[in-house]
Amino acid sequence: MENLPEDRIGLSIRLLLGTGMRSQELLALEPRHIAEDGSVIHIRQAINMVKGTATVGQPKSRDSYRDVPVPPNLRWCAVRLRNTDRTFIWEVGKKDQPCNPSYFRDKFKAAISEIEGVRVLTPHSCRHTYVSQLQALGVDLPTIQSIVGHADIDMTQHYLHVQDSIRQQAVSKFAAAFGGDEYTLDSMDTLP
DSSP states (O other), X not given: OTTSXXXXXHHHHHHHHHHOOOHHHHHTOOGGGBOXXXXXXXXXXXXXXXXXXXXXXXXXXXXXXXXXXXXXXXXXXXXXXXXXXXXXXXXXXXXXXXXXXXXXXXXHHHHHHTSTXXXXXXXXXXXXXXXXXXXXXXXXXXXXXXXHTOSSHHHXXXXXXXXHHHHHHHHHHHHHHHOOOOXXXXXGGGOO
């Protein structure tokens, strides 16, 4: 996050990582959808491709209409993106027309490729990262589902990528719960 540029693409990537929004939701944002203090983003529309043209339409599902809380440390990004005289926070070329997702993906990849040691993925990978990090922090699945706007819990589970450290913590919790002595290779010869 700290190595991202402080321009529109860097601010947008930070928000994707910190809110779990879909890039099509981000690209359809109008300044009025962002709280003045940057604390909440109201998802009310998304970009849909119609015959190769980016058009504003409905979000992916009924559950995708939501109010996404923005972490306090990223609210400045939302406020900076909100401060535009344009209809959409992401307009390129034609005024009052939303940005094409392929243009955004190209900008995303270019910004990420500038950061040493970061594997270049897609904007949607930010959503997977967000869901996995919430799960790693112990947030329950129904809450994660509500924040990211999944229609069902199965989709939320599909997004989870359990980290090795979380697996190790689970094994440690199990060991603590069921106790027992720790065995070494030397003590194995004299097992009871």
